[in-house]
Amino acid sequence: MAMALRAASRVLLRAGSRLGRREAVDGARRFANKRVLVETEGAAGATRIAVMKFRNPPVNSLSLDFLTEFVISLEKLENDKSIRGVILTSDSLKRGNQTKVAATEKTEEKRATRDHGGRLQERPGIFSAGLDLLEMYGRNPAHYAEYWKAVQELWLRLYLSSLTLMSAINGASPAGGCLLAITCDYRIMADNPKYTIGLNESLLGIVAPFWLKDNYVNTIGHRAAERALQLGTLFPPAEALKVGVVDEVVPEDQVHSKTLSVMAKWLAIPDHSRQLTKTMMRKATADNLIKQREADIQNFASFISRDSIQKSLHMYLEKLKHKKG
Numbered sequence: 001m002a003m004a005l006r007a008a009s010r011v012l013l014r015a016g017s018r019l020g021r022r023e024a025v026d027g028a029r030r031f032a033n034k035r036v037l038v039e040t041e042g043a044a045g046a047t048r049i050a051v052m053k054f055r056n057p058p059v060n061s062l063s064l065d066f067l068t069e070f071v072i073s074l075e076k077l078e079n080d081k082s083i084r085g086v087i088l089t090s091d092s093l094k095r096g097n098q099t100k101v102a103a104t105e106k107t108e109e110k111r112a113t114r115d116h117g118g119r120l121q122e123r124p125g126i127f128s129a130g131l132d133l134l135e136m137y138g139r140n141p142a143h144y145a146e147y148w149k150a151v152q153e154l155w156l157r158l159y160l161s162s163l164t165l166m167s168a169i170n171g172a173s174p175a176g177g178c179l180l181a182i183t184c185d186y187r188i189m190a191d192n193p194k195y196t197i198g199l200n201e202s203l204l205g206i207v208a209p210f211w212l213k214d215n216y217v218n219t220i221g222h223r224a225a226e227r228a229l230q231l232g233t234l235f236p237p238a239e240a241l242k243v244g245v246v247d248e249v250v251p252e253d254q255v256h257s258k259t260l261s262v263m264a265k266w267l268a269i270p271d272h273s274r275q276l277t278k279t280m281m282r283k284a285t286a287d288n289l290i291k292q293r294e295a296d297i298q299n300f301a302s303f304i305s306r307d308s309i310q311k312s313l314h315m316y317l318e319k320l321k322h323k324k325g
């Protein structure tokens with residue numbers, strides 16, 4: 001066990017020093033589609049881990065395209081027998097000119113705030129702003145059904161993944177952003193009070209689906225989930241740690257290295273026993289959705305089509321648009 005841990009640590013520490021780089025180096029590989037960048041690391045034949053970086057500007061919302069690309073990337077990793085661990089994180093959205101993804105000067109300006117001296121300051125980072133509100137507003141029921149099927153698919157794939165999944169939460173993580181995090185086996189959040197995480201659906205006038213509620217209950221317990229869901233609480237890091245939405249809070253510049261070192265510990269456990277244990281803990285919750293997927297899709301499509309719900313979403317979108325930086 002100790003030897004395996006040391007070996008896994010060596011691979012991961014090497015990965016830690018290299019993963020920030022874009023060029024392919026000894027054993028490092030990357031593949032990307034438009035919205036998800038995947039970097040893998042480790043020598044051929046040895047344990048490798050992958051880092052999935054979201055880059056769907058401006059806020060990493062879970063659009064239909066993003067969900068599709070996410071699931072394809074995850075499937076690719078699941079099918080690669082040399083990959084045992086995956087880290088979910090955000091590419092640096094707010095630093096659009098580094099990521100070279102569709103960030104215009106204007107967007108950059110908008111994403112910044114001005115300090116008292118009038119100098120531009122970066123806005124807080126964003127892990128994911130959750131489901132894409134524009135997929136749920138002003139569309140037709142067939143679109144809502146297609147979208148919801150993709151949301152379910154992502155959740156099921158993540159929740160039941162045989163890989164060790166960890167989230168390195170480097171920004172705001174409301175609703176669907178929190179969903180991504182709580183499907184993971186371990187969550188590490190940057191210690192930045194501007195970042196919050198939680199299921200805030202009730203603030204939008206909508207309701208989290210039962211399977212996401214179950215995932216939340218399994219993560220933070222029934223009473224805490226009941227209160228947080230009703231109030232739509234978005235927890236800053238210290239509170240998220242206290243209630244158990246995240247497992248660790250670390251200084252922002254250590255999120256990645258810390259996640260790698262925790263991953264090393266998890267990868268020292270034999271896969272078969274860890275995977276069977278994970279399935280034992282999660283199967284009943286996932287089966288609850290699997291056995292009523294179609295009904296859940298129809299419920300969502302009819303709920304979100306209601307005039308009152310569309311009105312709530314409209315108001316929320318307007319509020320977002322007009323909020324002051």
Ligand SMILES: CCCC/C=C/CC(=O)SCCNC(=O)CCNC(=O)[C@H](O)C(C)(C)COP(=O)(O)OP(=O)(O)OC[C@H]1O[C@@H](n2cnc3c(N)ncnc32)[C@H](O)[C@@H]1OP(=O)(O)O
Binds near residue numbers: 059129201208
């Ligand atoms: C049965 C129904 C169950 C449905 C379940 C739903 C789960 C969900 O995930 S619902 C989505 C919940 N998400 C949120 O409430 C997050 C809303 N966004 C924010 O709070 C902030 O945008 C942010 C903290 C993530 C980032 O703030 P920042 O100041 O940096 O950026 P903004 O100026 O607010 O946003 C930029 C741009 O992006 C648009 N936008 C933000 N969030 C979303 C989103 N979730 N979907 C689509 N678009 C989003 C925002 O309107 C701005 O657009 P414009 O530039 O056009 O004004």
